[in-house]
Amino acid sequence: MIGLWRLLVPPEGRRLEYLARVATAGLFVGLTVAVLAGILGPFGSSRHEIGLVARQPGAGGWSRERIVVNQGERVRLQIRSEDVVHGFAIGRLPVDAGAIEPGKAVTIEFVADQAGEFTFYCTMWCDPNHPRMRGILEVRGQAVTETAWPSSASDILLQHLDDPRDAGVIPPGVPSAIRGLPLYGQRCVNCHGERGEGTARTVAIGRRELLVDGSPVGVFRMLGGMKKREGSASVGAHGQKVTPASRSGTAHAEYAREWSDQERWDVVAALWAFGTTADRLDVGRRLFQRNCAACHGEAGRGDGPGGRSQPKQPADFTDARRMLAGTGELYTAKIRRGGMGTGMPYWGSIFTEEELAALVDYLWTFSMVSVP
Amino acid sequence: MRTLLAPKPRGAPARCDLTRWPRFRNILQQRALNWIVMTVAGVAFLLAIAAGLLGTAAGSANFGIVFVWIVWWGLLMGVLLPLGGRLWCFLCPIPAPGEWLQRKALVDAPGNGGGDGLLSIDDPERPGDRWALSRGRRWPSSLRGIWLQNAGFLGVALFSTVILTMPSVTGWVLLAFLAGAVGLAVQFERRAFCRYVCPVGGFIGLYSMVSPLELRVRDPLVCQDHRTKDCYLGNAEGYGCPWLEKPWSMDRNAYCGLCGECLRTCTKDNVAVNLRLPGSDLLVAHGWKLDEAYKAFIMLACAAIYPVVFLGPWGWLKEWANLDTLAGFGLYALGFLGLNLAAVPALHLGTAALTRWTAGLRDVPLQRLFVALAYSLVPLSLTAWIAFTVSLVFANLAYALPVLSDPFGWGWNLLGTRHYAWRPWLTGWVPSMQAALLIAGLIGSIVAAEAILWRFHGGRVAIRGVLIQAITLTAETAFLLWLYLGASA
Numbered sequence: 001m002i003g004l005w006r007l008l009v010p011p012e013g014r015r016l017e018y019l020a021r022v023a024t025a026g027l028f029v030g031l032t033v034a035v036l037a038g039i040l041g042p043f044g045s046s047r048h049e050i051g052l053v054a055r056q057p058g059a060g061g062w063s064r065e066r067i068v069v070n071q072g073e074r075v076r077l078q079i080r081s082e083d084v085v086h087g088f089a090i091g092r093l094p095v096d097a098g099a100i101e102p103g104k105a106v107t108i109e110f111v112a113d114q115a116g117e118f119t120f121y122c123t124m125w126c127d128p129n130h131p132r133m134r135g136i137l138e139v140r141g142q143a144v145t146e147t148a149w150p151s152s153a154s155d156i157l158l159q160h161l162d163d164p165r166d167a168g169v170i171p172p173g174v175p176s177a178i179r180g181l182p183l184y185g186q187r188c189v190n191c192h193g194e195r196g197e198g199t200a201r202t203v204a205i206g207r208r209e210l211l212v213d214g215s216p217v218g219v220f221r222m223l224g225g226m227k228k229r230e231g232s233a234s235v236g237a238h239g240q241k242v243t244p245a246s247r248s249g250t251a252h253a254e255y256a257r258e259w260s261d262q263e264r265w266d267v268v269a270a271l272w273a274f275g276t277t278a279d280r281l282d283v284g285r286r287l288f289q290r291n292c293a294a295c296h297g298e299a300g301r302g303d304g305p306g307g308r309s310q311p312k313q314p315a316d317f318t319d320a321r322r323m324l325a326g327t328g329e330l331y332t333a334k335i336r337r338g339g340m341g342t343g344m345p346y347w348g349s350i351f352t353e354e355e356l357a358a359l360v361d362y363l364w365t366f367s368m369v370s371v372p
Numbered sequence: 373m374r375t376l377l378a379p380k381p382r383g384a385p386a387r388c389d390l391t392r393w394p395r396f397r398n399i400l401q402q403r404a405l406n407w408i409v410m411t412v413a414g415v416a417f418l419l420a421i422a423a424g425l426l427g428t429a430a431g432s433a434n435f436g437i438v439f440v441w442i443v444w445w446g447l448l449m450g451v452l453l454p455l456g457g458r459l460w461c462f463l464c465p466i467p468a469p470g471e472w473l474q475r476k477a478l479v480d481a482p483g484n485g486g487g488d489g490l491l492s493i494d495d496p497e498r499p500g501d502r503w504a505l506s507r508g509r510r511w512p513s514s515l516r517g518i519w520l521q522n523a524g525f526l527g528v529a530l531f532s533t534v535i536l537t538m539p540s541v542t543g544w545v546l547l548a549f550l551a552g553a554v555g556l557a558v559q560f561e562r563r564a565f566c567r568y569v570c571p572v573g574g575f576i577g578l579y580s581m582v583s584p585l586e587l588r589v590r591d592p593l594v595c596q597d598h599r600t601k602d603c604y605l606g607n608a609e610g611y612g613c614p615w616l617e618k619p620w621s622m623d624r625n626a627y628c629g630l631c632g633e634c635l636r637t638c639t640k641d642n643v644a645v646n647l648r649l650p651g652s653d654l655l656v657a658h659g660w661k662l663d664e665a666y667k668a669f670i671m672l673a674c675a676a677i678y679p680v681v682f683l684g685p686w687g688w689l690k691e692w693a694n695l696d697t698l699a700g701f702g703l704y705a706l707g708f709l710g711l712n713l714a715a716v717p718a719l720h721l722g723t724a725a726l727t728r729w730t731a732g733l734r735d736v737p738l739q740r741l742f743v744a745l746a747y748s749l750v751p752l753s754l755t756a757w758i759a760f761t762v763s764l765v766f767a768n769l770a771y772a773l774p775v776l777s778d779p780f781g782w783g784w785n786l787l788g789t790r791h792y793a794w795r796p797w798l799t800g801w802v803p804s805m806q807a808a809l810l811i812a813g814l815i816g817s818i819v820a821a822e823a824i825l826w827r828f829h830g831g832r833v834a835i836r837g838v839l840i841q842a843i844t845l846t847a848e849t850a851f852l853l854w855l856y857l858g859a860s861a
Binding site for chain 2: 020
């Protein structure tokens with residue numbers, strides 16, 4: 001101790017030595033203070049900026065599993081990656097930090113104006129367990145927004161979510177809205193309108209619900225049902241149960257009957273095309289590429305690199321026998337819930353209803369050729 | 373060619389005495405000079421440790437990784453070492469705290485309160501030194517030489533893929549260097565760490581022998597008549613040589629840390645810093661030692677391994693070296709150590725034996741020839757390391773600017789350069805530079821081999837022997853060219 005004391009307090013007449021000691025000690029203390037300030041700054045106790053470190057799930061994932069803020073608070077998040085390129089977004093909120101390169105810090109700001117729990121998640125494929133890289137943003141306030149499970153998913157649907165599906169028939173070729181539209185134009189447009197919007201006297205067959213509530217193969221069978229052996233007084237022009245609005249359509253039964261199987265499938269694709277829009281497909285494509293393609297493959301064949309590490313091979317959306325037997329509601333529910341043992345994460349807390357609809361619309365493009 | 377390498381008599385025109393200029397000499401004699409450069413470097417060093425231990429784990433955004441393994445390494449291998457020899461040892465902050473403790477002064481000379489008496493840093497038993505902070509022991513004779521440095525370098529090199537990419541590991545390694553230097557300074561006399569332990573100092577010493585910069589006495593005869601040997605023992609103006617060198621007999625750069633103490637203590641104004649034609653130290657026969665020869669083998673082997681592991685396309689080898697699996701790393705370690713300690717030395721033992729037989733040097737012991745000819749590898753391995761450094765530095769130097777603003781990767785933007793985008797520099801020129809460097813190294817090595825053999829017998833005998841060496845060196849250069857320009861390109 002005395003030796004150290006002598007080292008720090010020089011005798012008189014040693015000005016340079018004294019200056020050197022003061023300067024050295026000052027530099028050391030300054031460096032220490034700067035480092036401590038850094039530690040206690042953005043990643044410490046600051047109220048205004050929340051630090052979030054991204055690491056691969058195997059190395060710990062997000063540094064915070066839960067971020068709690070107050071409703072109405074202006075949130076400033078500083079996110080940095082410690083290993084590979086990550087992404088950051090908050091489900092159901094318009095917050096997306098984009099790519100976060102290793103070692104780079106990205107700062108985003110938003111106002112937490114909705115109370116409730118929101119899932120923040122990594123948007124870049126970073127690890128075989130990338131889909132598990134999630135956390136919760138809790139916005140404390142008066143009104144709590146329920147985001148865990150939309151009410152539209154029925155219990156019955158949930159019970160049958162994992163039932164095997166088989167269309168029974170396979171289209172001779174990939175159903176094409178491009179080929180189906182002229183057929184529709186020749187035979188259907190006069191009664192059902194340009195885009196199947198219907199009239200006061202005819203059914204709106206181009207409405208989106210057609211493939212939400214019914215499967216493509218169901219529509220195909222409906223079109224095939226116009227054959228006489230299936231017809232009866234209660235069966236309408238296309239084989240479906242007659243409703244007052246469509247009863248007059250029985251006069252056009254022969255139109256659909258003359259189509260080949262492929263042509264009927266093409267018309268199904270055209271009807272499906274009426275139910276979506278290019279913008280929605282674009283939203284769906286972007287969501288798919290960002291969140292699904294790693295496992296399901298960019299072409300939806302279930303051959304993405306991420307799928308190899310999953311307990312079950314991801315679904316092949318180009319498998320027409322399987323895909324065309326499902327309904328939009330079914331696929332929406334599966335995306336919401338996740339794959340229960342297949343490795344597919346749940347997305348119900350992340351995607352909005354609009355995003356889910358766009359994504360499901362996009363899924364159909366793998367088994368039916370897109371619109372012109 | 374030989375005349376380039378042959379030692380010149382003192383004062384010969386081939387040497388340019390930089391200390392003839394009073395202003396330059398005056399600067400070198402300032403005691404504060406060492407403190408200033410070591411303190412500045414020390415701030416960067418401490419920052420590197422702090423960033424390594426506390427900063428981001430992403431190496432490319434961490435000051436510890438970028439400034440140690442890219443900036444410092446590039447500066448060392450590209451500038452300081454080839455041009456200034458042990459100039460880095462003059463700047464190095466690692467021994468500073470230990471030395472300050474030994475001297476009980478940061479700047480002051482012994483005559484002004486720094487330490488007590490002439491033997492101020494290596495004589496703890498002297499009466500009246502109650503406040504000694506160092507025990508000042510002599511370094512054990514069994515541990516002298518650079519074997520420990522060889523082992524340390526091999527250890528660092530073996531784990532280099534981990535050390536060079538993981539900031540926390542770099543931080544701990546630097547901290548271990550600092551702790552080792554302080555610990556040894558407290559126990560042993562002078563700079564025992566630098567002289568006998570520092571893994572970096574070992575290869576700097578080897579390569580400093582081809583540096584164009586040297587510190588020498590002007591006239592050894594003046595020293596012969598000077599009994600007090602102030603340069604070794606110290607006096608009121610300065611401390612005895614921290615590196616335990618005896619300047620009056622020093623004819624190699626290998627263990628001179630260029631600290632300038634002898635410039636301050638010499639009362640005869642007989643110490644000079646010279647520019648010279650490089651390479652003459654390799655021919656100093658009494659300096660040929662097995663530990664240094666092994667250092668030459670290790671540096672050559674590692675110069676071949678590094679581009680394979682760091683730049684090559686063999687991902688599986690990188691995974692092995694990166695400790696992904698213990699079994700893989702075990703195989704890598706076996707190969708790494710085998711190549712360094714057995715294969716390369718065995719190859720050169722074979723060529724030394726063939727040279728001995730071909731050149732008719734039967735009266736020269738094989739071990740002596742083997743050790744001597746190892747020094748001919750120094751120019752080639754140095755240029756191979758510079759070639760490796762060229763690709764490493766030009767590809768990664770752009771990381772330095774954002775890291776200056778954000779040393780810890782915490783999102784700071786101190787200098788406004790945080791968002792500077794990474795891009796490799798001069799990549800089109802790198803292969804040409806590497807080829808030119810390796811060919812220059814080959815020429816230097818052949819010249820060195822010829823000069824070394826000429827020392828044994830001279831004339832036609834040397835020419836026959838040098839043919840074997842030239843063939844071996846050319847084959848090694850071709851292999852290195854393939855590694856740098858073919859496999860790793």
